[in-house]
Amino acid sequence: MPSHFSSAKLNIFSGSSVVTTQVPQTAGLAFAIKYRQQTGLVDANDTTQPRLAITSLGEGSTSQGDFHEGLNWAGVHKLPMICLVQNNLYAISVPVSSEMAVANVADRAAAYGIAGVTVDGNDVLAVYDVMVEAVERAYSGEGATLVEAKTYRITPHSSDDDDRSYRSREEVEEWKAKGPIVRFRTHLESEGILTPELLEDYEHRARAEVDQAQAFAEAAADPAAEDALGDVYAPIEDKAGTAQ
Amino acid sequence: MTTTSNMTLIDALRMAMDEELARDPRVFITGEDVGARGGVFRATQGLFEKYGGSRVVDAPLAELSIVAVGIGAALADLRPICEIQFADFIHPAFNQIVNEAAKMYYRSNGVWRVPLTIRAPYGGGISGALYHSQSVEAFFTHVPGLKIVIPSTPCDAKGLLKSAVRDPNPVLFFEPKKGYRAIKGDVPSDEYTVPIGPARIAREGKDLSIYAYGMMAYYAEIAAEKVAREDGIDAEVIDLRTLLPLDKETILNSVKKTGKALIVYEDNRTMGYGAEVAALIADEAFEHLDGPVKRLAGPDVPAMPFSHNMQEYFMPNPDTIAAAIRELAGY
Numbered sequence: 412m413p414s415h416f417s418s419a420k421l422n423i424f425s426g427s428s429v430v431t432t433q434v435p436q437t438a439g440l441a442f443a444i445k446y447r448q449q450t451g452l453v454d455a456n457d458t459t460q461p462r463l464a465i466t467s468l469g470e471g472s473t474s475q476g477d478f479h480e481g482l483n484w485a486g487v488h489k490l491p492m493i494c495l496v497q498n499n500l501y502a503i504s505v506p507v508s509s510e511m512a513v514a515n516v517a518d519r520a521a522a523y524g525i526a527g528v529t530v531d532g533n534d535v536l537a538v539y540d541v542m543v544e545a546v547e548r549a550y551s552g553e554g555a556t557l558v559e560a561k562t563y564r565i566t567p568h569s570s571d572d573d574d575r576s577y578r579s580r581e582e583v584e585e586w587k588a589k590g591p592i593v594r595f596r597t598h599l600e601s602e603g604i605l606t607p608e609l610l611e612d613y614e615h616r617a618r619a620e621v622d623q624a625q626a627f628a629e630a631a632a633d634p635a636a637e638d639a640l641g642d643v644y645a646p647i648e649d650k651a652g653t654a655q
Numbered sequence: 656m657t658t659t660s661n662m663t664l665i666d667a668l669r670m671a672m673d674e675e676l677a678r679d680p681r682v683f684i685t686g687e688d689v690g691a692r693g694g695v696f697r698a699t700q701g702l703f704e705k706y707g708g709s710r711v712v713d714a715p716l717a718e719l720s721i722v723a724v725g726i727g728a729a730l731a732d733l734r735p736i737c738e739i740q741f742a743d744f745i746h747p748a749f750n751q752i753v754n755e756a757a758k759m760y761y762r763s764n765g766v767w768r769v770p771l772t773i774r775a776p777y778g779g780g781i782s783g784a785l786y787h788s789q790s791v792e793a794f795f796t797h798v799p800g801l802k803i804v805i806p807s808t809p810c811d812a813k814g815l816l817k818s819a820v821r822d823p824n825p826v827l828f829f830e831p832k833k834g835y836r837a838i839k840g841d842v843p844s845d846e847y848t849v850p851i852g853p854a855r856i857a858r859e860g861k862d863l864s865i866y867a868y869g870m871m872a873y874y875a876e877i878a879a880e881k882v883a884r885e886d887g888i889d890a891e892v893i894d895l896r897t898l899l900p901l902d903k904e905t906i907l908n909s910v911k912k913t914g915k916a917l918i919v920y921e922d923n924r925t926m927g928y929g930a931e932v933a934a935l936i937a938d939e940a941f942e943h944l945d946g947p948v949k950r951l952a953g954p955d956v957p958a959m960p961f962s963h964n965m966q967e968y969f970m971p972n973p974d975t976i977a978a979a980i981r982e983l984a985g986y
Binding site: 412415425432434436439440441442449450464477484487646 | 680681684709715717719720723724725726727728729730731732733735747754755758759760761762763764765766767768770799800802822823824851892900949950
């Protein structure tokens with residue numbers, strides 16, 4: 412369903428609108444990975460099997476108890492998990508100074524006995540390096556990582572949100588100039604990697620892909636009204652209900 | 656088929672978990688004190704020694720995460736059995752159960768299943784006071800996507816728990832803790848399951864129908880025998896067993912035969928489970944009724960008190976059920 416999309420093929424699970432519920436669930440996914448390895452259901456070196464679980468969230472939702480309980484499990488069981496927090500300085504309108512007393516979300520990792528790393532979230536290559544380390548940590552059995560990428564939300568929270576009521580235009584403009592896309596593009600151009608032709612080609616292809624998706628969505632038929640009654644219970648004869 | 660006679664309800668539950676752990680390597684148990692301690696009621700006693708700490712996993716004292724980790728593991732196609740030590744402590748996990756486990760299959764258009772079993776002892780009568788006596792089933796029976804099971808016999812406890820573990824949906828399995836050792840019965844040692852859904856006609860009768868579950872179903876049978884002996888009243892006892900989805904057919908067939916319905920539950924009366932059964936009967940069996948649909952339930956106070964007198968006053972028992980039967984039979 413919209414906003415709760417998922418892909419079984421890509422192992423992308425359905426997200427909720429209730430913030431942070433996915434953090435302890437991700438600990439459960441990581442627990443299942445470790446469980447299968449420990450009980451011999453899979454070979455720990457089998458790279459065709461999932462080897463870590465990752466979730467992302469905003470800094471606002473790190474105030475929820477789910478965040479604490481999920482990372483506590485990750486720490487206790489040394490789970491192959493990455494918790495990626497995008498600290499964009501606002502929970503809708505509430506500034507980070509009213510959300511937490513610690514300087515960095517990643518500081519909280521110490522409380523769970525897991526690695527905590529703060530990185531400039533607008534620096535694409537720095538984020539990449541930190542994430543590679545976190546992946547290696549998970550693969551090598553060294554446990555979970557709490558990654559905090561410091562960034563900024565350059566748009567209002569939603570189409571209904573008027574962010575002029577809680578932050579200045581100057582602040583927004585300043586962060587727009589430091590945005591990760593602009594910054595990485597400048598970097599690639601200065602290195603001579605991204606030429607004007609290549610950039611035009613990328614932008615054209617990106618636009619075409621989005622246009623195509625929009626056209627596909629608009630052309631799709633609405634579901635039947637009575638489809639509202641569907642998919643309440645998985646059928647019992649489903650293979651999920653039987654032994655392996 | 657060999658049968659163990661006089662087995663307690665809790666021994667039957669342990670047997671079910673033992674068999675499921677042996678049958679399917681994806682099955683694991685987690686919860687507070689389920690490991691070396693074997694659970695505070697000893698429901699998992701011996702399983703840690705037999706299957707090891709990887710499969711019988713002591714959890715941090717945090718119910719939200721016990722359920723949420725179970726959801727994640729179930730999404731990854733394991734078969735978690737999560738124990739909530741007392742149903743009274745399930746509330747921190749309410750959001751994970753109601754917003755996540757119950758809605759996952761629906762919100763993903765049938766892509767992601769949550770084959771999760773949550774066990775929790777519920778109900779009063781053990782001097783557990785306010786926070787070790789609660790009946791919480793009505794909160795969850797309002798939530799489509801969940802299955803709610805409450806056994807009242809050792810045979811059903813084993814068969815229904817095995818069905819819960821194998822079910823591809825989240826199942827809340829509430830166990831009448833007062834009956835853990837008080838209720839005994841024959842339990843087949845061999846492989847069998849009891850399907851989730853159908854109610855059980857615990858006693859056939861023609862004068863009136865009693866609807867109950869858990870400890871109240873056990874008491875209702877005793878009360879029915881008492882009024883049969885003392886008053887010649889022939890009551891039918893329906894042990895609902897599965898509260899969601901509800902076996903409407905068995906409920907309606909019984910009241911259509913007897914014309915009178917008494918619903919017994921130990922939860923607070925108002926907005927309790929009996930209201931739904933009463934509404935169903937009023938809606939679909941109205942012309943068969945020969946008396947008012949009656950409810951015998953706990954009083955509308957915030958929780959069960961500690962004092963023995965007050966506790967006994969709170970809970971329906973075979974005597975108060977027998978009195979309610981006599982009153983309705985005489986209508």
